[in-house]
Amino acid sequence: MHPAFSVIFLTTLIGAGQGLFLALFTVESYGLLELVPSQGPEFYAHGSLLALALLVLGLFASFFHLGRPERAWRTATKWRTSWLSREVIVLPAFMAVVFLYGLAHWTGFNPSLGTLPGGYNVLATVLLGALGALLAFALFLSTAMIYAAVKFLQEWHSPLTVVNYTLLGGASGFTLAAAYAAWAQTDLVSFLAGWAIILTLLALVSRAASLIRNARIKPISSLQTAIGVKHPRIEQKSQGFMGGSFNTREFFHHRSAGFVRAVKWAFLIGVFAIPAALLALAMLMTVDATPVLVAAFAVQYLGLLAERWFFFAQANHPQNLYYQSVA
Template identity: 70%
Template sequence: MHPAFSVIFLTTLIGVGQGLFLALFTAQSYALFDLLPKQDGHAFYAHGSLIALLFLIGGLVASFFHLGRPERAWRSATQWRTSWLSREVIVLPAFMGTVFLYGIAHLFDFKPVVATLPGGIAIDLTVVIGAVGWVLAFALYVCTGMIYACLRFLREWHSSLTVINYILLGGASGFTLATVFAAAAAPDLVRFFAGWAAIITLLGLVSRAASLVRNARLKPKSTLQSAIGIKHPKIVQKAQGFMGSSFNTREFFHGKSVGFLRSIKWIFLLLAFVVPALLLATALTGVGALGLMLIAFVVQYLGLMAERWFFFAQANHPQNLYYQAIG
């Protein structure tokens, strides 16, 4: 398939925003049970929510660049019963609204107690809003991943690993950004976020490597014979059927060589997983910590953009049997 950079920015930016919000709420949940130091709502949770919201808005803006008629975008939500894209269109603004309310509640210290646990632990409104946001964040990961995983004819995508990778890669980038944010706003949470960022990054490496191995073993179900409906044993394609390019050759094929794809694969494996994990581990030694953490996030995000490009490019549409080979 032909990777659209608007979709690459959409999926990576909202993934960071989701992951950062999950990191914030995870820290609040731990602090609720005195497993982590409590943080000031205004300085930490409100500002962190603002950063997460900015990434989500950036992803939303990027989504409009691959729409032919942006003014009709609202119609994409009408098929929510059968379309994962429609569900994503509904869940994304709901999640953004929840992140906004979460940040506002912390900003103005609006924390009325909603319930009290048996141990005397008070559950205030921010915890309730955060729990709703937690559910919506994972629902959004699932919706985004299932847009691609539900396509049976694109076998490279049609796997549960697609959804798992969206969750882990978004979570890894979000927790890495949370580490950078904590280094500036809450130093006593740096090790917590860095540890989880490294763990999720390594889990993402395992999951993404598993999908690469799986895809490398796929055997095409279609042939030239089935593509054109002729059962002759010897069919040789001499031309694409077009004097120039067409929608079929532009949108369903990336136009890059096998060597280029192989290079991108190793680049994203290093930048998205190996290098960030090493940088986070080095930063925890205390030498240039904030700078190394910031570099880790930037490098990882660039790696995730390369990973997402490869994800789209690797999907081999069956129509390419007919349109791409030139004798």
């Protein structure tokens, strides 16, 4: 498939925003249980603002993928059958909850809504955080299923697509949260960096599994089934006209096999190896680790751009069996 950079930026930016929000809610939950140091409301308010900025940028990027942006609202009308419609509904809902979560912390409006066994108060921000976490996972599912539900693209049609989107978004979000915690001069750097390493390694296992699976895929279709001719030896010389078409532009990446392999190794190093090493280094540092953690997130995000490009490029549309050459 032809990778669209608008969708690449959409999925990577909102994934990082989702992961960052989940990191913030994790810190608040652990703080209420006295497992990590409690943080002031400014930490959650500013962190929510950063997460919301990533979500807005991702939403903005998505409009460049639309032929008629003014009709974008119509995509929400098919929510019963379309994962894209569900994503269009869940994303704004998640953004609204992130905004309310940050606003509640910023204004200090955080009343207790009840008490759990053990004397733990159910604060308004905890309820908003739980709702936001639920919407974050629903958004991961909706975004990934847009591709995993396409049965004829065998590279995408796998539960690993959903797992990869979730773990990669979580890993980038927690890496950014660690950098943010270091910048805010909190005692959460080791906690968040440790979780970022765990999520990064889990994402490596999941992504490696998908690479191995996709390398072993046997195409369901063949050139014979594509054109309806049963002869054992068929060689295409022309597609019937001299110029390109929508089919030849949008369903193939037009890059060499060597280039695609280079992108694969680039994202394996950029998403997993370098960030994990930098995160581990930050946990051992006795001085300000902010520059190291910012570099870890920057490298990981650039790696995610390459990973998402490879994800789209690796999908081999069956129509390419027929449109093998322009002339």
